[in-house]
Amino acid sequence: MVFNLRTFSFSSADEDDPTPPRNFSLKELRDATNRFSHGNIVGGGDFGAVYRGRLADGSLVAVKRAVTIDQERKEFFEREMQVASSVSLHPNVLNLRGFCRAKRELLLVYPLMIHNSLASNLGERRDRSTGPLDWTTRKRIALGAARGLAHLHNQGNIRIMHRHICPYSILLNAQFEAVIAGFCAAVIMHERNVQEGTTKNRVEDSVASDSGSQAYNCYDYVYDDNFIYGVGGFIAPEYRYTGKCTLKIDVFAFGRTLLELVSGQGTGDLFLLRFGKHIILEGRTDGGTIKNELKTLIDPELQGKYPEEEAEGLVQLALLCTHDDPSVRPEMSQVIRMLETQLLGQDPSSRSSRSLSEHDSTPYYSFPPSPSSKAAP
Numbered sequence: 067m068v069f070n071l072r073t074f075s076f077s078s079a080d081e082d083d084p085t086p087p088r089n090f091s092l093k094e095l096r097d098a099t100n101r102f103s104h105g106n107i108v109g110g111g112d113f114g115a116v117y118r119g120r121l122a123d124g125s126l127v128a129v130k131r132a133v134t135i136d137q138e139r140k141e142f143f144e145r146e147m148q149v150a151s152s153v154s155l156h157p158n159v160l161n162l163r164g165f166c167r168a169k170r171e172l173l174l175v176y177p178l179m180i181h182n183s184l185a186s187n188l189g190e191r192r193d194r195s196t197g198p199l200d201w202t203t204r205k206r207i208a209l210g211a212a213r214g215l216a217h218l219h220n221q222g223n224i225r226i227m228h229r230h231i232c233p234y235s236i237l238l239n240a241q242f243e244a245v246i247a248g249f250c251a252a253v254i255m256h257e258r259n260v261q262e263g264t265t266k267n268r269v270e271d272s273v274a275s276d277s278g279s280q281a282y283n284c285y286d287y288v289y290d291d292n293f294i295y296g297v298g299g300f301i302a303p304e305y306r307y308t309g310k311c312t313l314k315i316d317v318f319a320f321g322r323t324l325l326e327l328v329s330g331q332g333t334g335d336l337f338l339l340r341f342g343k344h345i346i347l348e349g350r351t352d353g354g355t356i357k358n359e360l361k362t363l364i365d366p367e368l369q370g371k372y373p374e375e376e377a378e379g380l381v382q383l384a385l386l387c388t389h390d391d392p393s394v395r396p397e398m399s400q401v402i403r404m405l406e407t408q409l410l411g412q413d414p415s416s417r418s419s420r421s422l423s424e425h426d427s428t429p430y431y432s433f434p435p436s437p438s439s440k441a442a443p
């Protein structure tokens with residue numbers, strides 16, 4: 067028996083066999099969603115409303131529906147389709163189950179994630195039937211989201227820049243595992259749409275450590291766009307001001323998401339001003355200060371039930387990921403190792419195979435020191 071994330075059901079099918087997305091008829095999706103009834107809406111974004119539905123085979127789905135078909139919606143649709151055809155199956159990445167190109171609408175069909183988004187489980191929780199996320203669940207979410215993002219960033223020759231990581235694009239399945247979704251702004255990095263990075267040392271490091279299988283460091287590849295995607299405080303400064311981005315913009319957004327995960331609040335710039343930037347600017351990044359501030363910053367819904375050391379470590383990692391200088395931010399494979407060591411107490415020599423791709427050659431990093439030394443004055 068295999069739990070299939072595509073159909074969100076148990077089946078005897080081989081989970082590594084990626085079924086190509088199916089072409090649904092509009093009628094099938096109308097029937098599944100009770101004619102797109104308002105009561106079935108589970109969320110929405112720039113593409114359109116998202117409806118809960120049940121297909122004729124009994125499986126639960128989320129149907130993303132655009133009823134205005136403009137250039138932007140067409141691009142969003144194509145991007146989600148492209149990601150679906152490029153990304154290999156991973157438990158922490160949402161897989162496209164199907165699509166529908168009707169005359170006046172565009173629809174995307176995904177397996178339904180029962181617990182909706184991370185955003186809807188933090189702060190003003192929409193669903194009060196489940197309790198607040200406990201610390202252990204938050205740790206699993208942090209690690210799962212990191213693994214999903216690392217998978218997008220490095221799976222063989224394909225690197226996918228998500229560009230829209232935030233608590234709304236991290237969904238939670240029945241076991242509260244993080245599943246990355248929302249690929250409408252994603253970019254598939256390849257030689258045609260990137261310029262080679264300029265940080266020579268890092269390229270050399272990468273080549274030297276990788277016995278020739280990877281001739282460049284994908285985190286140095288730059289994608290130039292004339293449109294800035296993303297949500298307010300989750301947009302990395304270098305991207306916001308230049309329109310140029312590398313995979314490090316996703317690391318920045320991941321760091322911001324971690325801050326929301328521990329504080330339980332829509333932190334935006336406020337959190338960093340209060341905790342991150344404020345401390346960095348004041349030169350007060352020593353562990354003692356973080357410890358002192360921690361209690362006032364951690365989500366009160368946790369009712370103090372969290373190991374302080376772990377919370378402190380998570381905040382330090384978040385601050386490192388959100389550093390203004392992208393070269394200081396770690397790569398996602400390094401983030402996974404820091405999380406595994408800090409949160410699971412895992413020996414790096416017995417690292418989980420789930421967190422490593424074949425091409426992963428990054429040396430082990432211990433949990434980061436405070437980013438103060440590299441911070442702007």
Ligand SMILES: Nc1ncnc2c1ncn2[C@@H]1O[C@H](COP(=O)(O)OP(=O)(O)OP(=O)(O)O)[C@@H](O)[C@H]1O
Binds near residue numbers: 114160183186234
């Ligand atoms: N598979 C799913 N299962 C459950 N809820 C979902 C699913 N997909 C989307 N949602 C809900 O819809 C919201 C918007 O989804 P998504 O981010 O994919 O849409 P979008 O149009 O790409 O959004 P954005 O405007 O942020 O780009 C999510 O935050 C979540 O609440």
